[in-house]
Amino acid sequence: MNHSMRLTKVVFPTDFSALSRDALPYAVSMARDFGAKLLLVHVEEPIPLLGPTEATYAFIEPDHAALRKQLADFPIGDTSVACERHLLLGGAADMIVGFAAAEQADLIVMATHGRSGLSHLLMGSVAEAVVRRAHCPVLTLKSAAMAHSPAAD
Numbered sequence: 001m002n003h004s005m006r007l008t009k010v011v012f013p014t015d016f017s018a019l020s021r022d023a024l025p026y027a028v029s030m031a032r033d034f035g036a037k038l039l040l041v042h043v044e045e046p047i048p049l050l051g052p053t054e055a056t057y058a059f060i061e062p063d064h065a066a067l068r069k070q071l072a073d074f075p076i077g078d079t080s081v082a083c084e085r086h087l088l089l090g091g092a093a094d095m096i097v098g099f100a101a102a103e104q105a106d107l108i109v110m111a112t113h114g115r116s117g118l119s120h121l122l123m124g125s126v127a128e129a130v131v132r133r134a135h136c137p138v139l140t141l142k143s144a145a146m147a148h149s150p151a152a153d
Contacts, residue, residue, distance in 0.1 A: 007034035009105040013041045013096045013130075016070055019111040023141040024076065027109035030139075031081045036106065038083045041099055042071050043092040093129035101135050112140040 012027035014020040031038040044067055064087065071085045088095040100108050112127035131138045 005034075007031070007036040007106040009039055009103055009107075010034075010036050011039045011041060011096070011100045011103065011105045011108045013043065013092070013108070013110050013126075014071075014074060015111075016042065016074065017111070019113060019142075023109065023111035026139065026141055028076050028078050028081055030107060030109060031083075032078055038076065038081050039099075039103060039105065040071065040074060040076070040083055040085045041088060041096065042067065042074075042086075043088045043090065043095040045092060046089065092126045093133070096126070096130050097133045097135075105136055107136055108134055108138045110138065110140055112142055 007030060010027055010031045012024065014024070027038060030036065044064075067087055071087055074085070076083055086099065088099060096108065096110075099105075108130060110127055110130065112125065127138075127140045131140065
């Protein structure tokens with residue numbers, strides 16, 4: 001039985017944070033080493049704006065032009081890696097899982113904020129939801145600074 005791993009598409013969701021930048025080299029390295037395409041994804045969640053009645057319920061539309069520029073300017077650091085950039089609008093975990101499935105991705109590489117305790121309970125975890133629901137393997141990475149922090153345990 002052949003158990004060799006073959007990657008053609010690696011999805012890397014980013015929120016443009018320092019944590020996300022710390023995880024990027026892993027995704028770039030996997031894509032480069034396997035000759036895979038890197039799919040850089042940013043999901044913008046609409047912000048609900050509540051008025052006095054349900055009729056005035058609306059969403060604040062994100063600035064798509066600014067987000068596209070930020071995504072385009074997000075440096076991957078290796079010009080030999082084929083890279084596509086995608087801006088998605090919706091719930092982060094749903095959009096990442098759906099995008100990876102639609103693209104038939106072989107791997108998702110993403111940073112996790114490593115929250116624990118009450119903040120995890122209140123915030124939930126996009127990475128955890130993606131791990132539970134993705135059709136492909138998910139590599140989650142904490143930053144080195146968080147790994148040494150007692151709060152990360």
